[in-house]
Each structure stands twice: as C-alpha cells, then as structure tokens.
Amino acid sequence: MKNKKLELSRKISNGIFGNTNKEFIKRDKWTSNELKLFLTIIFKVQEKGKNEIVLKPRDFEKNITHGNHFKYFNKLITNIKNKNFFMKIDEDTFRNYSLFSYIEYNNSKDDIKIKINEDLRGQFFDIKSFTKIELNEILGLNSYYSIKTRLLLSSVNNKTEYVMDIERFKLMFQIPLSYKNKNIEDKVFNTILRENKEVEEIHFKKNGRTATHVVIKYNLKNMKIKDKKENILSDIILKAIIKAKKNIFVSKSWGVAEDVFIKKTLEKHGEKLVLGTLKKLHTNLKSDVTVSLVSYMSAIIKAEDEVKKEIEDKKIIIKNEDKQKIEKKEAIENIFLKRELQKRFLKENGFKSFDLAKEGVAEMLKKYMDRNIGSM
Numbered sequence: 001m002k003n004k005k006l007e008l009s010r011k012i013s014n015g016i017f018g019n020t021n022k023e024f025i026k027r028d029k030w031t032s033n034e035l036k037l038f039l040t041i042i043f044k045v046q047e048k049g050k051n052e053i054v055l056k057p058r059d060f061e062k063n064i065t066h067g068n069h070f071k072y073f074n075k076l077i078t079n080i081k082n083k084n085f086f087m088k089i090d091e092d093t094f095r096n097y098s099l100f101s102y103i104e105y106n107n108s109k110d111d112i113k114i115k116i117n118e119d120l121r122g123q124f125f126d127i128k129s130f131t132k133i134e135l136n137e138i139l140g141l142n143s144y145y146s147i148k149t150r151l152l153l154s155s156v157n158n159k160t161e162y163v164m165d166i167e168r169f170k171l172m173f174q175i176p177l178s179y180k181n182k183n184i185e186d187k188v189f190n191t192i193l194r195e196n197k198e199v200e201e202i203h204f205k206k207n208g209r210t211a212t213h214v215v216i217k218y219n220l221k222n223m224k225i226k227d228k229k230e231n232i233l234s235d236i237i238l239k240a241i242i243k244a245k246k247n248i249f250v251s252k253s254w255g256v257a258e259d260v261f262i263k264k265t266l267e268k269h270g271e272k273l274v275l276g277t278l279k280k281l282h283t284n285l286k287s288d289v290t291v292s293l294v295s296y297m298s299a300i301i302k303a304e305d306e307v308k309k310e311i312e313d314k315k316i317i318i319k320n321e322d323k324q325k326i327e328k329k330e331a332i333e334n335i336f337l338k339r340e341l342q343k344r345f346l347k348e349n350g351f352k353s354f355d356l357a358k359e360g361v362a363e364m365l366k367k368y369m370d371r372n373i374g375s376m
Contacts, residue, residue: 028083032144033064051116063139146195162216169214240278249285253293261294
C-alpha cells in the first residue's frame, strides 16, 4: 500500500516548488508562517470535507500571527494566493495553478472565507496526511527548515535515516545560492537539530571532498513511543464508542456527524469529558432521539459545564466568605490589642483615662502603640 504521508510530503515539495527545469520556472520562496498556514488549510479542508472553509485570524494568534491578527493574516493569505503551483502535464508542458478559486472578505466579521481550486484538490487535499497532534507539533516549530524536516519525518515509514541528493535538498529546503557547505551546517543543520528532537544527526555524505547527499538520522525509538501513546488514547475512546453503541437507540442514530463531533470535543475538552459523555449516552438514552445525537451530546456537555461553573462559583463564594471572616477576626483582635496597649500606657505613665484629652498625651499614646504593636 502506498504510504500516504510520503505521497503528501512529495506533493508538497513538488507542488510548491515545481519538480521542473530550473531555467523554465522561477520558484517562489516560502516563509515558515506561510507554510504553517498552508498546512493548516490542508488539514481543515480534509477535516471539513469541503472546498470552502472559513479562517479566523484569532485562531492562529499563538503560532502564526503572534497577536497581529487580521492585517498580518490577510498578508499571509494573499502571499499564498500569489504562489505558483506547477503541475507537469507531459515532458514539455507545465500548468500553473492558483491555490484559491476566491478569497472573500467580510467587513463586519474578523474572518476570511476561501475556496480551494478544484483542480488542486487531488494534489493536496484528498490525501489523509497528518493528525491534529502532528499538525500542532508542526505549528510549534519556528523555522522553515524544521517544518520541512518534520514533514519528512512523517514519511520515513519506519526507516532510521533519510538520504537525499544535495541538489534536491537545496531545492526543497530553499537554501540560498550564496550558502557554502559550512553555512548550511551552521545555519540549517544546527537549526534542525535544535528544534526537531526526533532528529539525532544530520550531515553531508561525501564522495572524496565533494558533498553529494544529505543524511538525516531519526530517533525511531522516541517516534514509536509517541505513536504508541496516541494509539492508546484512540483505543480508549474507540472502546467507549463501541460500548455506547450497544444502546440500540445510540446505534440507530450514530453517523459521520457524531464521529466528527467526538473528534472535535476530544481536541477542545479532553478525553475525560468525552468518556463521561459517552457513558451517559449509553446509560441515559431510553428512546429514539427527537434531535440528532450531536445535539444530545452537546446538551450533556453543556450541563457538565454548567455544573462545573456552579462548583467554581461556590468555591469563589466560600473563599470570599472565609476571607471576610478572617478580616473580621483580625479587626476584632486589633481592637482588643489597642485597648490592652492603652491600659499599659496609662499604667506605666501614671495617667488616668481622662488624661488622654490633655495636650500631648494622645500623641504620646500613638508613639507608644507604634513602638509596641509588634511585641504583643
């Protein structure tokens, strides 16, 4: 069976940069943020199953826009739109495509609607490429070099190393023409090693003194541990779904929409809430649902959120009440303390209570209290 991740990785390399004659086509340069956004668009189109999607700049604040929101996001979208996507028709013919059929802006909303060019769907968007977890790992990287290495990592298919012709490497990784081998080692290899923890080693393979290939060695052991952990999580959820479907009313109504809902809820709220929701679905559903199962599960989650909020509100109230009690107690203790100090002051100085009204005595009392307040 063809490795689909390897297929996507190759298509990204060939499709973005054009696997063509260097003199015939001028290749576009991509920034790390443009590539991150492009990969996110691929994921979202696959997830929605539609060519038309809405992108909200605020959703990309953490890893791409870094707080610059709409203006910078719009610039990235426009830059991607202007990229050249070349496809080889035959030995002498190449076709140039734009990624988007259109970009729609709404002045009243902080979002952008895009429609993917149907001719490119089969090249990038019909290939089940990477999971949400893998995408988040890619979005967490800073450099273009590290992102490209991470994409290669998805395609190694249980190999411990990846060997690439040096000219192919320079093309795929957008190495500046001015870079010598020492520059590549310092600025490219070191960046990849610093950001990609799965990469154990990257070096030139030489024929005599001439570098002919680039060798990337992966830590396959760490990769397997990560994959195993992801599979365990998936198995737990899968078992819970199977158990929920033992309820005949759940089984009759379960469909693709419910699978998508579980996936989104898992990403947003975590495994614990999803497991609790599936358990309640299995236990509590006693008849055919008048609405969709998605609506039914949404109601369960909403109820859980309301209970959680109520508990949190009670904790805040109790905390405030405790704080008020402490403050009241401290105030009372402070009154008694001042009274006790006043008695001592009067006794030590031979004054009576009425002497406090005399000129200078009240000032003496204040200084006395300031000196002795910490000794009691």
